């Protein structure tokens with residue numbers, strides 16, 4: 001075998017295969033950087049294995065072990081040669097977020113607090129029976145978009161997640177919920193703005209879609225964005241194309257500008273024009289999310305404007321009555337205001353649904369994900385100083 005069997009190891013102590021595999025990178029800071037299997041989509045893994053002298057098809061086997069069977073210890077990967085298992089333990093790591101805490105809502109929704117390799121924490125949510133099982137996954141620690149009604153926005157952006165950390169949430173949830181082999185959907189609606197972390201998000205989608213791994217159909221994945229238009233234009237050309245949800249929240253620039261700071265850069269008309277250009281498969285539609293805020297954007301007049309705006313767009317509207325939280329200066333509208341708003345849209349032949357607020361009692365509902373007490377990034381500190 002071509003692997004350098006006699007190369008001095010970065011570690012003085014003789015670890016068992018399993019321990020070496022699990023050791024974190026900084027314990028071997030002198031050694032050359034080891035590939036993190038969690039970060040590699042299959043072509044990259046094939047290249048890494050072939051560079052080490054192994055056959056290309058080993059990547060398929062590894063994908064099956066890691067994603068399909070949930071086995072991360074190379075010693076247990078029984079169809080790999082001993083050489084390869086040793087090489088994996090020596091030259092690769094597989095980083096998995098650590099489950100710190102899980103909390104179950106009275107409605108069955110579960111919120112998971114996960115710790116990443118650098119100690120940062122994120123939240124992921126499991127929402128059962130909607131009608132299928134759904135994982136709500138984060139793409140960033142915090143978020144830079146600062147939407148006026150969103151708690152995550154209060155954190156600012158701490159850092160982007162890596163592709164492995166995005167997929168890692170799915171790996172951890174499948175295990176924790178004993179859902180191996182069960183079909184589920186993914187919504188990129190946890191912490192963060194997925195299009196603000198474009199490359200990692202796309203790599204994660206390709207890993208999730210890989211036929212030897214989770215083999216997720218992109219139709220089971222929904223990407224929600226506040227409307228970063230250059231990235232949205234790029235998304236239009238991706239081979240793995242998720243469903244698209246646009247966080248619109250208001251039909252005019254005047255109103256939206258107050259709620260979504262990014263609207264000052266990419267206004268309502270531009271967002272709608274980009275949606276009209278967005279390539280959709282037959283019978284597919286763009287979801288427009290609309291957080292209803294009492295007295296702000298929930299009047300019948302707003303609904304009529306919204307209906308006019310969406311005329312000619314292959315769309316459906318998902319109304320989200322605000323999930324209120326301390327420090328959020330808005331109120332949730334009464335149920336009859338929500339119904340009235342929905343009725344106006346329906347009268348204009350717009351498909352409309354009202355999102356049930358799941359997991360509000362454990363702060364797992366939309367816009368309620370926040371991890372307190374994280375150290376601020378240099379960029380954040382700078383922002384505070386300025």
Ligand code: SAH
Nearest residue numbers: 150189193224225226247289322323366367
């Ligand atoms: N950054 C992405 C994903 C955000 S979370 C985006 O903006 O689309 C998914 C949805 O929850 C978004 O539509 C977001 O606007 C909404 N949301 C945020 N805070 C909320 C709150 N307090 N109540 C209800 N929905 C909220």
